[in-house]
Amino acid sequence: MQLRNYMPKTLFGRMLAIILVPVILVQLITVLIFYERHWDSVTRQMAGALAGEITLIVDRAGTNLMPTELDQLRDYAARYFGFSLQFRADAEITENERDFTSYADLVFSESLDKRIAQRWSSDLTSDPELISVDVQLSNGVLRIYAGRKRIFSSTSWTFLAFTIGSSLLLFFISLLFLRGQVRPIRRLADAARQLGLGRTEIDYQLEGAKEVRLAGRAFQAMQHRIHRHLSERTTMLAGVSHDLRTPLTRMRLQTALLKDNPEIAALEEDIDDMQRMVDGYLSFARGESGETAIDTDLPELVANLVKRTSQSHPDRVTFIRNIEKIPHFAVRRQAIQRAFDNIIANALRYADRSEIRMRVQSADILIITFDDDGPGIPFAQREEAVRPFKRLEDSRNQETGGTGLGLAIASDIILSHGGELKLEDSPMGGLRVLIKLPI
Secondary structure, three states, rough: OOOOOOOOOHHHHHHHHHHHHHHHHHHHHHHHHHHHHHHHHHHHHHHHHHHHHHHHHHHHHHHOOOOOHHHHHHHHHHHHHHOOEEEOOOOOOOOOOOOOOHHHHHHHHHHHHHHOOOOEEEEEOOOOOOEEEEEOOOOOOEEEEEOOOOHHOOOHHHHHHHHHHHHHHHHHHHHHHHHHHHHHHHHHHHHHHHOHHHHHOOOOOOOHHHHHHHHHHHHHHHHHHHHHHHHHHHHHHHHHHHHHHEEEEEHHHHHHHHOOOOOHHEEEEEEEEHHHHHHHHHHHHHOOOOOOOOOOHHHHHHHHHHHHHHOOOOOOEEEEEOOOOOOEEEEEEHHHHHHHHHHHHHHHHHHHOOEEEEEEEEEEEEEEEEEOOOOOOHHHHHHHOOOOOOOOOOOOOOHHHHHOOOOHHHHHHHOOOEEEEEEEEEOOEEEEEEEEEEE
């Protein structure tokens, strides 16, 4: 069991925890210390003071309180201490119950025991405003009424209310400030994700703290370098392709003027191979990066590809639809179609049957599998299979043609969408091409 399993997963949650947890711990410790000192010190002082005043009244009453002295004692108690008195002649305190309902009751009883020698009893619970103390005199019982606030302090509840209120206020203030600090980071992460998905038009403005702005400037510089690299690569390959096509066109015209013979036919085949290679290199370099991403129904796109393939290769490629709803999301339609086309073409070239499946793995990941019953690719060579210009002679016949760019172009397109292309063993006995695309 590790602490990180209980930590918030988001940066916002962790920043909030870093601020609030120490504050809450400090306030809890403060509350505990306050209560200990409050009940052990303040309450004892209040109880001791009240017990002393009651003792003074009892001492002035003496052991035998005469009716003529009662009015004077009442005036004295009311004027100096705020007490009210009652005297019950010939009454007796039968028992002194010590059923303490609170810490203040216990401390008050201990203070009275130390100061009053006569028998006494107290009632701190019957009246919500007053407490009463009965003292046994020789000719009756003297009852003294005092305000309840003289012994029960309300500062504890005030302190609790202040602590809870300040904690809530701090929480909401922290919430507002943290949201403002995390928002630029989220926007930077979203811009990076958009770049990873191959979307070139990213509206990102520098904002936030100094460190976030530094990261934003680094992101903008990286974005500029990536776009410049792609543009230069496409321009260079387009120029090379144009330069190569010109002599190829002249060669094709010259062979067309020559008489037909086996040497001319072989030369024309070589020219066609060179033309295909040039087109393949240019397609790989370009990667359809200039295409705009639009919301696409991928199951429908795959179904159309399979339908078109079935016209020339009946019953060899099957799209097994899943009953779950596949959401539409933005992709570069022509690029994705080219990637799927290359994978299907590979399956048709080396296998008899191929099956395509599609499912949603989580809320934001789409899984697409292409299975075939062909010879497959050995595990040690799968990493090389998706590299450009790599041909696997052990498992792929050299006579089948191609430039070694089919899977490389497909992998490049999937990566430009922020996805992943992997080669695995197929349940059908051949190769499985597994594609993960972020929705």
